[in-house]
Amino acid sequence: MLRAAVEAGADAVYCGFQNATNARNFAGLNFTPKELQDGVAYAHTRGTKVLLALNSFASEGRFELWKHAAECGADCGVDAFIVADIGVASHLANQLPQQRLHLSVQAAASNPEAINFYCREFGIARAVLPRLLTITEIRNLKNEVDCEIETFVFGNHGLMVEGRCSLTNYAVGVSTNMDGACSPASHVRYERDATGGMTANLGDHVIDCFAPCDQAGYPTICKGRYRTPVREEPYYAFEEPVSINLMDMLPELIGAGVDAFKIEGRQRSRTYAGQVVGAFRKAIDAILAGQSPNPIDLIGLTEGHKQTQGAFLTKKWR
Amino acid sequence: MSITPLAKLTLGPILFHWDAAAKCDFYARIADECPIDTVYIGEVVCSKRTPFFERHLPEVIERLERGGKTVVLSTLAEVVLPRERKMTTELCAQSDYLVEVNNGAGLGPIAGRPHRIGPTLNVYNVQSMVHLASRGADHFTLPAEIPGNVAALIGAAARPIGVGIEVQVFGRAPLALSARCFHARAHGRSKDDCRFVCEADPDGLQLSTLSGGPFLAINGIQTLSWGYVNLGAELDAMCAAGICYFRLMPHRTDMVTVAKIFFDRLAGLSSPDEAGACLSALGLGPFENGFWHGRAGHLYHTEPEH
Numbered sequence: 001m002l003r004a005a006v007e008a009g010a011d012a013v014y015c016g017f018q019n020a021t022n023a024r025n026f027a028g029l030n031f032t033p034k035e036l037q038d039g040v041a042y043a044h045t046r047g048t049k050v051l052l053a054l055n056s057f058a059s060e061g062r063f064e065l066w067k068h069a070a071e072c073g074a075d076c077g078v079d080a081f082i083v084a085d086i087g088v089a090s091h092l093a094n095q096l097p098q099q100r101l102h103l104s105v106q107a108a109a110s111n112p113e114a115i116n117f118y119c120r121e122f123g124i125a126r127a128v129l130p131r132l133l134t135i136t137e138i139r140n141l142k143n144e145v146d147c148e149i150e151t152f153v154f155g156n157h158g159l160m161v162e163g164r165c166s167l168t169n170y171a172v173g174v175s176t177n178m179d180g181a182c183s184p185a186s187h188v189r190y191e192r193d194a195t196g197g198m199t200a201n202l203g204d205h206v207i208d209c210f211a212p213c214d215q216a217g218y219p220t221i222c223k224g225r226y227r228t229p230v231r232e233e234p235y236y237a238f239e240e241p242v243s244i245n246l247m248d249m250l251p252e253l254i255g256a257g258v259d260a261f262k263i264e265g266r267q268r269s270r271t272y273a274g275q276v277v278g279a280f281r282k283a284i285d286a287i288l289a290g291q292s293p294n295p296i297d298l299i300g301l302t303e304g305h306k307q308t309q310g311a312f313l314t315k316k317w318r
Numbered sequence: 319m320s321i322t323p324l325a326k327l328t329l330g331p332i333l334f335h336w337d338a339a340a341k342c343d344f345y346a347r348i349a350d351e352c353p354i355d356t357v358y359i360g361e362v363v364c365s366k367r368t369p370f371f372e373r374h375l376p377e378v379i380e381r382l383e384r385g386g387k388t389v390v391l392s393t394l395a396e397v398v399l400p401r402e403r404k405m406t407t408e409l410c411a412q413s414d415y416l417v418e419v420n421n422g423a424g425l426g427p428i429a430g431r432p433h434r435i436g437p438t439l440n441v442y443n444v445q446s447m448v449h450l451a452s453r454g455a456d457h458f459t460l461p462a463e464i465p466g467n468v469a470a471l472i473g474a475a476a477r478p479i480g481v482g483i484e485v486q487v488f489g490r491a492p493l494a495l496s497a498r499c500f501h502a503r504a505h506g507r508s509k510d511d512c513r514f515v516c517e518a519d520p521d522g523l524q525l526s527t528l529s530g531g532p533f534l535a536i537n538g539i540q541t542l543s544w545g546y547v548n549l550g551a552e553l554d555a556m557c558a559a560g561i562c563y564f565r566l567m568p569h570r571t572d573m574v575t576v577a578k579i580f581f582d583r584l585a586g587l588s589s590p591d592e593a594g595a596c597l598s599a600l601g602l603g604p605f606e607n608g609f610w611h612g613r614a615g616h617l618y619h620t621e622p623e624h
Contacts, residue, residue: 059464060443060471087445107422108440110497111397113407114422121449132497137398160494160541161396164438166463167534170493170543170615173608175463178442199528203614206529222494226525226533230504237500237525237536311497318498318509 002039002050004270009281012049012260014082015039016180020062021069022053023084023106023162024267025180037076049079054092055104056180057085057163067091074099080125083107084163093122102150103127106163106177112144119146126150128262131158131244132311135252142257151253153246154276154298155264157310159222159239167221172203183220190216208241217241217304243302244310247280247295251287253312272301324562325553325584326355327577328484330459331362331392332568333492334537335516338371344568345378349385351574353581354566356388358418360409362395362436364499364538365402366512379415388416395420395438396495396539418459429453437461437486438495442468444475457482459565462491465612466552466559473560482563485556487549488576488597489567490522490535490542491606491615500536509539520570533616545616548597548605550583551590571600 005013016022018030031039040050052073058066066088073081074096081099083089084106092101105128109115118124126148129138142149152158160167165182169175172187189201196212200219207219217223222238246253246261253261263280265273276298283293299305311317329348332341348357359378361368379389393406403423410417410424410433419425420436434457441447441458450458458481460469469485476483499509501516501523516523522535522542532544546569549556553564564584566576579596582588588596594605608617 057440057442058445059468060475061468063443063445085440085442085446086449087443087447090445090449109422111403111421111423113403113424113426114397117422117425120426130497133398159498160496163440164395165494166461166491166609166615167493167541169463169609170491173612173614173617177440177461177463205531205533206527209528225528227528227530228504228523228525228536230523234528235504237504238496238498238541315510316508 001265001270001273002043004274005265005277006043006046006048008274008277010048010263010277012051012079013039013043014051014053014262015078016053017069017072019065019069020056020178020180021058021066023055023104023176023180024053025056026185026267029267033072033076036072036078040076040078044077050076051080051082051102052076052078053082053104054088055082055084055106057106057177058088059178063087067095070096082128083122086121089118089122089124097123100125103147104163105130105152105158108161108163110161112141115141115145115147126259128152130161132161134315135249135256135312138253138258138312139256148259149257150260150262151246151258151312152244153250153253153261153263153280155243156303157239157242157244157308165222168202171205171221183218188219223303240306241304242306242308244312245298245302245307246309246312247283247298249309249312250280250283250293254284254287276301325557326563327353327580327584328356328563328565329354329358329573329577330486330489330565330567331358331360333363333540333542334520334522334570335364335367335514336520336570337517338374340520341371342374342378344573345382347574349381349387352577354387354577356390356563357382358390358392360392362392362420363540364516365394365399365405366509367514367538368405390416390418390434392418392436393420393424395436396497397421397423398497419455425450425453432456435459437492441472444472447472447476447481448479451479451481456480457484457563459484459486459563462486462493462547463609463615466555466610467612469556469561469610470559473556477560483561484563484565485549485561486547486565486567487553488565488580489547489569490544491547491609492540492542493534493615494541496539496541499538500541501538504536543606543615545604545606545618546597546602547607547609548594548618549607549610550580550593550597552607552610553580553583557584569602571602575600576602
């Protein structure tokens with residue numbers, strides 16, 4: 001995965017260890033310390049940076065895990081750490097003061113005052129913005145913050161303020177904040193009903209139903225279908241299953257002063273990572289060279305083959 | 319007969335959009351009749367709701383203080399728009415009232431003065447608490463999903479440095495926030511054009527799964543649990559662990575009676591079962607305590623403590 005992203009032209013790749021210390025703690029993903037060391041060595045020969053995600057929240061009693069991960073990352077020579085927890089940020093700023101720190105979207109810093117708090121307290125060099133701001137808000141924010149900013153451009157369309165969502169823990173007892181997993185596969189169950197349709201369940205809860213001819217989607221609570229007394233039919237109460245794709249907004253995002261674009265890839269295949277990174281690399285290079293980028297169709301790589309510009313385009317999304 | 323000297327009941331902010339008259343009546347009863355020590359007030363969820371109650375605030379605060387309550391002003395949990403930033407920074411820059419900070423936007427202006435940290439600021443460990451305490455925070459309400467064993471470790475570290483630890487023991491659990499208004503969406507509207515439809519649901523709008531069971535409650539940009547957190551059975555263990563502040567979240571029920579039920583429980587005048595039966599008699603439930611026991615939040619765990 002790291003190699004696929006590096007080969008496709010990523011400037012930096014976020015990685016995590018195989019435990020609760022990062023917000024993508026899924027079986028089959030992530031690195032052992034040895035793998036990370038090899039990955040950093042490989043990436044560095046290609047001029048690509050490796051950033052270590054320590055962006056979950058360290059529940060008391062387990063803080064050593066985050067400390068150990070920080071030490072391991074520093075030993076491996078990673079180029080920056082991405083953090084959300086005030087305690088973890090404080091630990092890194094004190095113990096590894098020469099390390100570069102990025103503020104994770106999990107810190108939910110969606111205004112200049114919050115971002116500048118983290119900059120002042122911990123020397124944050126870059127903040128990843130929540131996927132809930134319009135491009136106008138991003139442009140204004142950039143003028144008021146003391147650090148670089150990074151936005152998501154492709155992948156999951158997170159509906160909830162990240163780092164402030166306990167829906168998975170409410171449903172199945174695994175905490176996105178503390179355990180680093182949203183809708184873990186271990187609790188996902190598909191069931192075929194009498195009519196040949198499929199229900200997608202998370203724990204004991206039905207999150208969506210699909211007709212026999214439809215492909216069943218992955219059950220995420222904020223992309224589920226529910227009933228409510230004010231509507232006759234079940235509906236997507238939060239958002240439909242859809243991916244974010246800001247390919248067409250890249251010139252405006254660059255104009256707004258965004259310093260880095262983030263593509264979600266850690267829960268995806270090598271092919272996916274390679275294709276998406278390659279497409280965005282090409283488009284960004286074209287824009288920076290003063291050309292208009294050729295449109296590249298990524299719809300085949302989106303959730304439910306549906307894409308959106310989400311909150312970025314207009315406040316009407318809200 | 320008195321409750322453990324250190325144990326205090328608090329009343330969290332009203333999360334829902336109640337009209338101003340309902341809020342004024344509610345706080346009048348709380349001021350006059352309720353065994354509650356501290357009352358948190360102010361709009362936490364949606365900045366669009368604030369103009370309705372703002373002009374009543376001074377009067378309500380005065381009334382509560384006359385009733386012997388400590389009043390704490392709670393800030394918005396989600397801060398994006400210029401007016402939300404202004405509200406938050408102004409509230410955190412004044413020094414007439416105690417403030418509970420619920421968004422990082424408030425931490426800068428309030429630094430160096432005593433303040434409280436709300437449940438959305440994600441204090442999950444001692445290091446976070448100590449860092450914020452070094453800047454003036456002296457009271458922390460832990461996130462709704464905090465497990466008891468984690469809270470106990472934080473509680474043990476809080477006592478020696480003179481910091482108060484608070485946990486929600488009653489009411490729907492706040493689970494998520496967004497920039498999108500789900501109340502408006504349910505009615506086919508956007509947030510800017512919501513026409514305050516959330517006012518029709520004073521305890522939130524029910525969402526049921528397709529198999530039929532009630533699952534969640536929507537409150538504007540916020541999502542809450544359908545069931546009610548009830549940690550009546552866990553209070554003794556919490557006191558022993560150094561957690562002394564117990565937060566009741568306002569609902570459109572008889573909150574004075576709810577407070578008395580928890581007061582009696584703390585005073586040892588009732589058993590957990592009796593307290594549960596009294597809450598059920600108010601039409602409340604189902605009850606949940608899963609988060610506290612490190613299990614799925616919607617569950618009610620009845621195994622004895624070991």
